[in-house]
């Protein structure tokens with residue numbers, strides 16, 4: 001998880017909302033076994049329970065179908081498209097970290 005804004009060029013609203021973000025990267029031999037979904041779910045729990053965040057985003061290349069699928073499985077929703085200065089056009093998927101039933 002990272003918290004910098006240096007690369008983002010886009011509508012001011014997206015730039016401000018994009019401060020906290022998550023990225024996943026597995027070596028090829030480990031892909032396709034559900035690890036990213038499992039790790040992503042743990043990271044979102046950490047963001048909600050320890051960092052006390054209520055929203056988090058991930059940036060995905062429009063043609064990165066496995067990543068988009070993982071984002072959707074984790075509850076992410078497409079929130080817009082931005083131009084990253086050194087990486088080109090990316091989709092922004094947003095996670096809303098809702099409180100647990102006990103309010104924690």
Ligand SMILES: CC(C)(COP(=O)(O)OP(=O)(O)OC[C@H]1O[C@@H](n2cnc3c(N)ncnc32)[C@H](O)[C@@H]1OP(=O)(O)O)[C@@H](O)C(=O)NCCC(=O)NCCS
Pocket residue numbers: 022023024025026027030031032033034035036037038058059060064065066067069070
């Ligand atoms: C993206 C990445 C993290 C996914 O890791 P993973 O452990 O393989 O992901 P999972 O196994 O948890 O889930 C992959 C899902 O994508 C689906 N998928 C794989 N290839 C697909 C394709 N071409 N089109 C659509 N869905 C695809 C799988 O079927 C699976 O969904 P399912 O559980 O509904 O069947 C991994 O491929 C990776 O490290 N890629 C390189 C780095 C990268 O692109 N990171 C994202 C930038 S933040």
